[in-house]
Amino acid sequence: MHLLKTIKDVLLVPTHPKGKPFIAAAFVLAALLFLLSQYAGLLGVIILLFCIYFFRNPDRIVPQGKGFVLASGDGVISHVSTSILPKELGEDETEYHKISIFLNVFNVHVNRLPASGEIIKHVYVPGKFINASLDKASEFNERTVSLLKTPDGEKIGFAQIAGLVARRIICEIKQGDITNQGERYGIIRFGSRCDIYIPLNYDLTVDVGSASVGGETILAIDPKTYKPKSINWKKI
Template sequence: MAGELLDNRGRGDVAWSFPSIHPEGRKFGLIAVGVSLLFLLVFGWEIIGWPLLMLSAGVFAFFRDPERVVPHSDLAVVAPADGLVSLIAQVEPPEELKIDDGSGIAGLPAGPVTRISIFMSVFDVHINRAPIGGVIRRLVYIPGKFLNADLDKASEENERQHILVERADGARIGFTQIAGLVARRIVPFVKEGDTVGSGQRVGLIRFGSRVDVYLPAGTGSNVLLGQRVIAGETVLAEMGVQKHIEGIAQ
């Protein structure tokens, strides 16, 4: 199915399959399996070995990397992460995405924009994807604290990595990977100057975290607070479209 063009009229061929495990996680899973077998087969400590073996399965599951069908639309801003929409607010973009960094490439303009925060629990897929296609103009890593990623202040105090993507038409979107209580490592798959497609894998955050998306001015959220979204598939917003949407939790 990878790379196959699918549409809403039934074109294409799909079948369910187990998601692959990202190479970044295979070593952790194999280490966990090795330790559990050591306790089971060498020491005979089943009370420790069996729980560790189940933990190994959990480690592999954490690093699962399922294929996603990315909508191709000039307006679509897709979710960069799986998880819960935990915050939607009007805020100023981070300074690191606004300031003149000396590269000659403009950052985001000043002024309030809509920020959508997506919280990833340890049960969510943790591969992050580009919300739009374009060129990676900025990749800024900032060390920080490891507060609960569900808190609003995590955007400014936690360890984080800002990414700025610019489309061919000059439209720009910034998003931020934020480490949390358990997450202790942000792993990028891209670098400044790389060209990415919408929904392309750009990195991951190990073991629970959050991603903030800063929509362009005049663009509003298409998702609701409390809604679950899927990276690369859920359309968070449509460029230049701002409308009021309500929903009921049930």
């Protein structure tokens, strides 16, 4: 019964619109393989179920408030360091906390906004497809880099980075957009990484190896403005 419930929970989760062509293609493939043999058809069904699972797009219970930054993706914290913002953003050499989240093929790949504010810069950068778990992927891989300015005037950077398998980044924000914390803003297909750049006046709440849930996990807090009792929760 537990296995059936797990399968039901996975298959009934909405899928991301950008995954529907892949799911449709997998369905057609499964049907054609069944014409060859039952065993081939079962292989097609496995591929179909994996596509549905990969492109799942579950709602999240998102904390809403001031003084904290959320994870932009599911996965594991692979790197924590200090760094300047990506050079493509054209900012000065102010240092930020840099948190990298590695997403494997079994994680939800829908990306969510780390904070509320205005997108003041957004750049798409073509590149390579080296292993996204390597630190140099931030500089060499295909990616989008964005800079958000919060209502308090703080700048938070975030990036979508393609991995070995992922070769298609979908980003649905642009410069000038007014965004809300935890909202979906894109997806990276088949394995990837997210980087988040947070001002140094924030205290980190995660470390290398910590699990991350996009739109729910708090990565860092500003001790001067973070008030846990004032947080509201919203299903997004």
